[in-house]
Amino acid sequence: MNVSKLAENIIGSEIIKLAGEVNEKIKKGEKIYNFTIGDFDPKEFPIPTELKQYILEAYTNDQTNYPAADGMLELRKAVSNLLELRAGLLYKEDEILIAGGARPVIYSIFRVLVDPNDFVLFATPSWNNNHYTYLNGAKAIAIETSPEQNFMPCAADIKPHVSYLNLITLCSPQNPTGTVFTKEGLEEICDLILEENKKRKGIKKPLYLMYDQIYWALLYEGINHYDPVSLRPEMKDYTVFVDGISKSLSATGVRVGWSMGPKLIIDKMKAVLTHIGAWAPKAEQVATANYLSNLNHYDSYLVQQKTKINTRLNLFYKGFKDLKKRGFKVDAISPQAAIYLTVQFALHGQKTSEGNALETTKDVTAYLLNEAKLALVPFYAFGSPETSNWYRLSVGTSKVQDIAGVFENLKQALDKLQK
Numbered sequence: 001m002n003v004s005k006l007a008e009n010i011i012g013s014e015i016i017k018l019a020g021e022v023n024e025k026i027k028k029g030e031k032i033y034n035f036t037i038g039d040f041d042p043k044e045f046p047i048p049t050e051l052k053q054y055i056l057e058a059y060t061n062d063q064t065n066y067p068a069a070d071g072m073l074e075l076r077k078a079v080s081n082l083l084e085l086r087a088g089l090l091y092k093e094d095e096i097l098i099a100g101g102a103r104p105v106i107y108s109i110f111r112v113l114v115d116p117n118d119f120v121l122f123a124t125p126s127w128n129n130n131h132y133t134y135l136n137g138a139k140a141i142a143i144e145t146s147p148e149q150n151f152m153p154c155a156a157d158i159k160p161h162v163s164y165l166n167l168i169t170l171c172s173p174q175n176p177t178g179t180v181f182t183k184e185g186l187e188e189i190c191d192l193i194l195e196e197n198k199k200r201k202g203i204k205k206p207l208y209l210m211y212d213q214i215y216w217a218l219l220y221e222g223i224n225h226y227d228p229v230s231l232r233p234e235m236k237d238y239t240v241f242v243d244g245i246s247k248s249l250s251a252t253g254v255r256v257g258w259s260m261g262p263k264l265i266i267d268k269m270k271a272v273l274t275h276i277g278a279w280a281p282k283a284e285q286v287a288t289a290n291y292l293s294n295l296n297h298y299d300s301y302l303v304q305q306k307t308k309i310n311t312r313l314n315l316f317y318k319g320f321k322d323l324k325k326r327g328f329k330v331d332a333i334s335p336q337a338a339i340y341l342t343v344q345f346a347l348h349g350q351k352t353s354e355g356n357a358l359e360t361t362k363d364v365t366a367y368l369l370n371e372a373k374l375a376l377v378p379f380y381a382f383g384s385p386e387t388s389n390w391y392r393l394s395v396g397t398s399k400v401q402d403i404a405g406v407f408e409n410l411k412q413a414l415d416k417l418q419k
Contacts, residue, residue: 011131014381018365022375033398033406034375038127038175038247038339040396045250045308048301050294054287055254067282070270071098071258075285078292079258085295087216088230091260097269098285101257102214104278105242108269109259110136110167113208113240118166123153125382125390127175141165142383147390150179150333151342155188162196166205171212171242173225173337176382176392178313180219180336183226190232197238208265209239214257215338217248217302220310223336240265245288247339248302250396256280256288309339312395312403316341319407328414341393343376348389350417358417361386372413374406 019036026032046052070076076093083089099105106128114120116137122129123143133140143157152174158165170189172181181189196207209228216225228235244257257280259269273279280288292298313335320332320343329346347364351357352371358364361378368374376391384390 006135010134013128013131015377018375018377018381022369025369030373032369032373032375033402033409035393035395035398036375036377038394038396039252040250040339041399042250044399045305045396047249047251047254048291048297050297051249051251051254051287051291054290055284058283058286063283063286065282067098067279067285069274069279070094070266071096071280072282072285072289075256075289075292076258078289079260082292082295082298083260086298087227089227089260095260095263095266097259097266097273098280099257099259099273100255100278100280101246101252102212102242102244103257104273104276105244105257105259105269106132106210106212107135107276107278108272109210109240109242109265110138111272112265112268113167113210114138115166119161119164120167120169121158121161121165122169122383123151123157125151125176125379125384125388125392126169126171127382129169130383138166144384147333147342147344150336151177151390152179152181152185153189154185155192158189158192162192162207163199165196165207167208167210168193169210169212171214173213173215173218175212175215175338176340176377176379177333177342178335178338178340179333179342180223181226183224183231186226186228187231190228190235193238194232194234206238209235210242211239212242214242214244215247216243218306218309218339219337220306220313220335225337237262240269248305250305254284254288256284309395310335311400312398313339313341315400315403316343316393316395316398316406319403319410323407323411323414328411330414339394339396341395343391343393344389345391346389347414347417348387353416353418355418361389364389365391368410368413371416372406372409374410374413 022034076096110132114136118138120133120138121141145151228239240261245251323330331344333342379388379390380386
């Protein structure tokens with residue numbers, strides 16, 4: 001072995017690997033409908049015009065040196081104001097940490113709260129919790145969820161493990177499913193955590209909750225977002241949030257994320273990030289602060305953003321339900337939030353026109369790619385069993401005018417299968 005044990009056994013992103021295979025086909029001239037990456041096509045979903053202008057101005061004004069370690073003060077003030085006015089969350093500037101997107105935030109939360117051999121609980125499917133757990137030498141407790149519960153974990157799933165857990169990680173709206181917690185469901189989990197921490201007080205390390213709400217501004221019609229601290233104010237001592245502009249403002253490449261939580265934890269996260277240098281660039285921080293100083297611009301952009309996203313989610317959802325009505329073994333869960341639709345291809349055991357059986361989910365995924373020219377991410381890339389027949393469809397790179405063609409291709413590919 002020529003590298004560390006950690007490096008020897010680390011697994012790269014399954015999503016990026018799949019996207020790489022898709023891009024190779026596209027380079028060869030194939031027309032592929034690629035809905036794998038949780039990103040935005042800037043031509044379809046550009047960042048706000050004002051934000052772009054502020055970024056250009058910041059570079060013109062030479063805002064190119066190191067930012068403050070915990071983020072520019074004006075940005076932390078703007079985030080504090082945004083959280084209070086649009087989310088009802090009260091966090092002071094020194095309880096907020098700015099970082100280069102959500103990933104450094106998540107990594108620093110794990111580093112600060114999780115010791116080697118600690119237990120981390122997360123639901124499957126969910127994004128990257130298994131990898132962050134591995135990177136910290138912790139032990140994973142993966143809760144397998146079901147379509148009947150919209151793939152969201154519940155208190156009953158967590159309760160058998162709660163006495164020995166060190167960190168619970170939750171995400172709502174959830175990646176990859178695009179579903180959200182109900183008020184009652186999240187309240188029950190909060191009550192479970194609070195009850196456990198009463199038992200631990202003064203005896204051992206608290207049970208903490210990482211709450212990833214990076215998609216909270218992107219809600220479907222009639223859907224509400226709930227967070228632990230608003231539902232149970234006592235949860236403020238035990239909750240560390242993951243948030244930012246990456247998804248709400250289509251700004252995945254701008255790299256401005258933040259966390260809010262207890263000051264002691266935020267200070268320790270800042271210390272970790274000073275050694276990694278995972279700050280958001282100063283110009284982008286200054287620009288984001290300027291942009292968020294006018295929430296009318298922010299609100300107006302979100303109206304357009306949600307309309308574009310929900311139009312696409314609606315069309316895809318309707319398309320899958322129409323195919324199901326025609327007798328094809330596909331399905332979809334009604335969209336709730338984010339940029340994702342959860343879809344099902346119950347095709348295991350069917351045979352292609354050449355007589356080859358689709359025995360595994362990988363076979364089904366390859367068939368969809370090769371025959372329907374449709375690229376999706378199977379839920380096993382998010383920790384679900386390899387036998388799962390559910391997939392994530394990301395609409396951030398989709399064009400409305402292409403959706404009819406997607407279902408034309410898909411119907412033809414499904415028609416070729418033999419039962």
